[in-house]
Amino acid sequence: MNLAIAFFLLFVVATFGLAIIASRRAGKASEFYAAGHNIGGVQNGLAIAGDFVSAASFLGVTGVMYGAGFEGLLLPIGVLTGWPLMLMIFADRMRNLGRYTFIDVLAYRLQGNGIRISAALTALCINTMYAVVQLVGAGQLLSLLLGVGYVPSLIVVTVLMAVYVIMGGMLVTTWIQMIKATLLLLGGAAMAAMILSRFGFSLDQLVASAVAIHPKGEAILKPGLSYFSDPLSSVSLSIALVFGALGMPHVVMRFFTAPTAKEARSAVFWATVFAGLFYVMLIFIGYGAIAMVMADPAIGAGGMPAGGTNMVVMHLTRLVGGEAFFGFMAAVSFATILAVVAGLAISGAATLSHDLARIVAPKLVATEKDEIRVSRFGAVLVSAVALALAILFEKENIAFLGSLALGTAAAANVPVLFLALYWQGLTPRGATWGILTGLFLSIVLIAMGPVVMIGSLGLKESLISIVNPTLFAMIGTIVVAWVLSVTDRSAAADAARAGFAAQELASERV
Amino acid sequence: MDRSIIARRLRRVVAFSLAASLPYVAFVTLLIVSPATMGLRPFGGSVSLAIYLAFFLFAWPIFIAAIYLRGIGAGARS
Numbered sequence A: 001m002n003l004a005i006a007f008f009l010l011f012v013v014a015t016f017g018l019a020i021i022a023s024r025r026a027g028k029a030s031e032f033y034a035a036g037h038n039i040g041g042v043q044n045g046l047a048i049a050g051d052f053v054s055a056a057s058f059l060g061v062t063g064v065m066y067g068a069g070f071e072g073l074l075l076p077i078g079v080l081t082g083w084p085l086m087l088m089i090f091a092d093r094m095r096n097l098g099r100y101t102f103i104d105v106l107a108y109r110l111q112g113n114g115i116r117i118s119a120a121l122t123a124l125c126i127n128t129m130y131a132v133v134q135l136v137g138a139g140q141l142l143s144l145l146l147g148v149g150y151v152p153s154l155i156v157v158t159v160l161m162a163v164y165v166i167m168g169g170m171l172v173t174t175w176i177q178m179i180k181a182t183l184l185l186l187g188g189a190a191m192a193a194m195i196l197s198r199f200g201f202s203l204d205q206l207v208a209s210a211v212a213i214h215p216k217g218e219a220i221l222k223p224g225l226s227y228f229s230d231p232l233s234s235v236s237l238s239i240a241l242v243f244g245a246l247g248m249p250h251v252v253m254r255f256f257t258a259p260t261a262k263e264a265r266s267a268v269f270w271a272t273v274f275a276g277l278f279y280v281m282l283i284f285i286g287y288g289a290i291a292m293v294m295a296d297p298a299i300g301a302g303g304m305p306a307g308g309t310n311m312v313v314m315h316l317t318r319l320v321g322g323e324a325f326f327g328f329m330a331a332v333s334f335a336t337i338l339a340v341v342a343g344l345a346i347s348g349a350a351t352l353s354h355d356l357a358r359i360v361a362p363k364l365v366a367t368e369k370d371e372i373r374v375s376r377f378g379a380v381l382v383s384a385v386a387l388a389l390a391i392l393f394e395k396e397n398i399a400f401l402g403s404l405a406l407g408t409a410a411a412a413n414v415p416v417l418f419l420a421l422y423w424q425g426l427t428p429r430g431a432t433w434g435i436l437t438g439l440f441l442s443i444v445l446i447a448m449g450p451v452v453m454i455g456s457l458g459l460k461e462s463l464i465s466i467v468n469p470t471l472f473a474m475i476g477t478i479v480v481a482w483v484l485s486v487t488d489r490s491a492a493a494d495a496a497r498a499g500f501a502a503q504e505l506a507s508e509r510v
Numbered sequence B: 001m002d003r004s005i006i007a008r009r010l011r012r013v014v015a016f017s018l019a020a021s022l023p024y025v026a027f028v029t030l031l032i033v034s035p036a037t038m039g040l041r042p043f044g045g046s047v048s049l050a051i052y053l054a055f056f057l058f059a060w061p062i063f064i065a066a067i068y069l070r071g072i073g074a075g076a077r078s
Helices: A003-023 A029-037 A041-052 A055-068 A071-081 A083-097 A102-106 A113-146 A150-198 A203-213 A217-221 A231-247 A249-257 A261-293 A309-360 A368-392 A398-422 A428-448 A450-456 A470-486 A491-498 A500-507 B003-033 B035-039 B049-077
Strands: none
Touching: A003 A113, A003 A150, A003 A309, A029 A150, A029 A249, A029 A309, A029 A368, A041 A150, A041 A249, A041 A261, A041 A309, A055 A071, A055 A113, A055 A261, A055 A309, A055 A398, A071 A083, A071 A231, A071 A261, A071 B049, A083 A102, A083 A231, A083 A249, A083 A261, A083 A398, A083 A500, A083 B049, A102 A113, A102 A249, A102 A309, A102 A398, A113 A150, A113 A249, A113 A309, A113 A368, A113 A398, A113 A428, A150 A203, A150 A249, A150 A261, A150 A309, A150 A368, A203 A217, A203 A261, A217 B035, A231 A249, A231 A398, A231 A470, A249 A261, A249 A309, A261 A309, A261 B049, A309 A368, A398 A428, A398 A470, A428 A450, A428 A470, A428 A491, A491 A500, B035 B049
16 A cells, blocks of 8 residues: 555544544534634634635646646735735624524525525535535545546545534534644645755746746746736636635634634634745745646656646655655645535535525424434535536636636625625615626626636637626626615615614624 | 724724725736736846735735734724
8 A cells, every 4th residue: 555545544534533523512503513603713713724725725726837837826816815805894793793604694684585595595506616626626636646536536535525524513624624724734835845945945946947847938927828818807807816705605604613703803814824824835836846747757748747737736746755745745635625625515504404494494494403414414415516516527727616616706795795794775685686696697607608618518619708707797796786775665675774783783892 | 982993993994995905906916917027037037026926915914914903902902
C-alpha cells in the first residue's frame, strides 16, 4: 500500500472517530444544526475559512493559474474582498436575528410562506451547485490517488460525507473543518517554502522561470487570458466573487454557531486572516506549478497533466515533496472537500427540514426528533442530486464552477438580505419575487451561456457569450424587489414595515 | 441619541466607506483599466506590478477588518 492511500485511510478512520464522538451530542436540533451555538471566534474563524479554502481554492485556482497565470489570483482576491463587507453588514446582525438558517433572518419581519419557500428553493440550488464543485474535485482527486474511476470515486466521497453528517451534524462538520483548515494552512506554507527553495527563495527567479516555460509567455503576468478577457465579463464575475460569500447559505449558517454577536464578528475577522494567509501562498504555488509541472517532461510537457487542470497542484506536491508529501496533501485535500460538502449537506438539510417541510409537510416535522430525521434524509437527498450533476460537469475547472455558485448567491440572496436588514420598505412580496427573479435569471443565463452549452453539452456555440451573468441577475433582483415592495399595499406589507424598528433594535445587540 | 451609539454608527460608516471604496477601486483598476500597466516591473526584475498588487489585495481585508473590530469594540465600551 502506498503512502498516499495510507494517509487517506488514516484520515477516514480519524474523522469517523470524531463523528462517533459528535453523534452523542447531535440529538437536539440546536446541536445538530448549530453545534449548540457554542463555537468560539477563533475556532469558528478557522471553520469559516475552511469553507472557502476549499477544493475550488487549492485545486481550482492553481489550475486556472497553470493555464492563465495571474488571472487565477483574481478569483481568491475577489472572494477575500467581500469578507470585510460580511463583517460589517451581515455577521452580527445575522447572528442576532437568525436561529439555524439565513431564512430565519428574512422571516424575522417578513411573514408568510412565500418568502420561506422561495428562499429555501434558492438555498437548495446554491448548495447543490457548490457541492457539485467540491465533488468534481473529489472525484478527480480520488481517481488520481486510488487509481479507481471517476464515478466510483464520487460514490465513495458521497457515502462518507453522508455518514459523517447523519451521525455528527454541524459539530463534527465544524471539527473536521477546523482540523483540515489547520492542516491545509501548514501544508500550503510548507509547499510554498519548498517551491521557493528550488528558486533560491527568489520570487523573481520563480516568475522568470514560469514566464520562460509557459506558452503564453509574459501574458501570464497580467489579466486577460481567460475569464477576465472583456470588461463586461470581468465586472460580472467580480460582483459574483465579491458578494457571493455573503449569500452562501452554508457560510452564513456558521454565524448561528457563535454564542454572541461579538464572537460572530471575531469569527469573520479570524476567517479573513486565515484565508488571506492561505491565498498569499497561492501566488507561489500557482507560479510554482507553471515553473515545475509544465517543465517536467513526464507530467506536463506537451499538454495537460493527468487529471486535468484541477489536479495540477497534486502533481506539484509530488515534485516538491516526494511520495510522502503527495500522500499527506492528497489526504488534506480530500479532507477539505469532505468538510465543505458536509457543511453544504447540513445547510441543505436544515433548509429542507427547518424551512420547507414545516410548510409543505408539517406532520413530518411535528417534533424535534422528527425534524432531525427529515434533516438526515435531506442531507442524503442533496448529496445524491449533487453526485448526479458532478458526473455531468467532470471536465470543468472547479474554481470557475465555484464562481457560478457564488454568482447565484450574490444575485439572489445578497440583495434581498441586505434590503431586509437595512430597508424598511421591503415587503414579503418584494422579497419573495426578488429572490425568485435572481435565481431564475442566474440559472437560465448560465444554461444559455458557454459553460453549459459548449463546455458540458458539447455544442459549437452558446446562445449568449457572457459566462457569468451575476451582474444582470443581481440588477433584476433589486429592481423586482424594489418595484413590488413600493407598490405593495397589503396588510402583510404594512406589518413588515411596522416591524422594522423592532428588528433593527434586535439586530444591533453588541 | 446616546453618544456611544453615535460613535459606533459613525465608526461603522467610516469603516464601511473605506471597505467599500478602496478595494473596489483597486480591484477594478487591476482588472480592467489598463492591463498594459500590469506588465510594469517596479523593482527591475521579472515580477510585474500586478503580482505585487496581489500581495496588497490579500493583506488589506485583514487590516480593514481589524480597524472595524477596534471601532466597534471602542463604541461598545464607551
